[in-house]
Amino acid sequence: MTNSPPPGTFFQRDFTWHPPALTPGYKTSVTRAPQRARIAYDNTVTELTGPTFGHNIIGELDNDLTLNYARPGHSAQGPRIIVHGHVLDEEARPVPNVLVEFWQANAGGRYRHKKDSYLAPLDPDFGGCGRTVTDAEGRYHFRTILPGPYPWPNGVNDWRPAHIHFSLFGHGFAQRLITQMYFEGDPHIDICPILQTIPSKAAIDTLVARLDMNHTVPMDARAYRMDFVLRGQRQTLFENKMEGM
């Protein structure tokens, strides 16, 4: 790859689409929100490159949360689901070889974490994390159980909708993204202070997974479809043409 042209820069981020830093309805943001403007600059090789993780790091059960922490012969408790979809860029091109990591509460809404003291019990057969790498068509899938909603200390009676956390790596570090996925029909979506940090209903809607009966495995697990979009990238070819004009 030596001497081939450098990759093109990424499309500018639309910060009106993402949540702003300061969102007083989500109280913890108040002391953790930077107040000065971000300083922008054209991507350099630092931001255009990023780590890659081959399919060889992925263990056989890494994408099956029903089994990857379960005792032999057991599986996690709760409604069994499959979450699947594509990772695309802003031009709808599939993004292969993306490391996708996910974590979630158990069916009762309890995390396996020392900071979580919710009275719902831990499930001895559920750890709550998994990972996979997208294939050549940008597809990913994993098995898990439907996470439960849970109360959290913000207002006295705030509850999180059922959700799964996602971390995605693109091909350049400028595409790095952490977000959360929700489930179609959950009445908590409209009243969640964390979801409502996102300014538009249209943006929130892109985080809501749809029930997908066509990929449901009969008598086993229902499927939910969730696509992710990472930042698009300018074509180097086009830039070269511009330079020659």
Added chain:
Amino acid sequence: MRYLKETPSQTAGPYVHIGCVPSFAGLEGMFGGRDLGDKMITGDAKGERITLTGHVHDGTGMAIRDALLEIWQADAAGLYNSPQERRGAADPHFTGWGRQPTDGETGRYRFETIKPGPVPWSDGRMQAPHILVWIVARGINMGLATRVYFDDEQEANAADPLLARIEHRDRIPTLLARREGDTYHFDIHLQGPDETIFFDI
């Protein structure tokens, strides 16, 4: 022309450790018992071994104890270990990518790495050696990107094209790691008079 919109960001939340550093979170044996990014030097890597350490402070000055940091940097020769690196092959014994939580008691983070070489700016001028840092935590709605520069690289820093365009010169020290032996100290301030410069990358 119709484009898709980038998936909106959401906070990594207080339980980010379960997904990103499960062994640290106590999920014994998960993913072979090793957290991804815990080791950047995988063999006889070239370059100077350094420790990068510090705290992440909130607006009250308190060190936050539930953050997760990732760093991305070039090797000693200024090459990135990435398929997108088109200038040559990076050191095979150095990943360039690290991920560490802040300590649950003290709030300190710590990376064992090497000092990066300089890499070019988009017009070919050289940038001073630097490390890209990305911070996520409960209360941070979208990952924050900043850069570590080194306080013993005064000449290179003075010629750095990015540092040169920062209007408020008194903020540049927020990007400088302070050398003490083989350790560089770099504290991040999310807000307040010493607020770290964050970048739109």
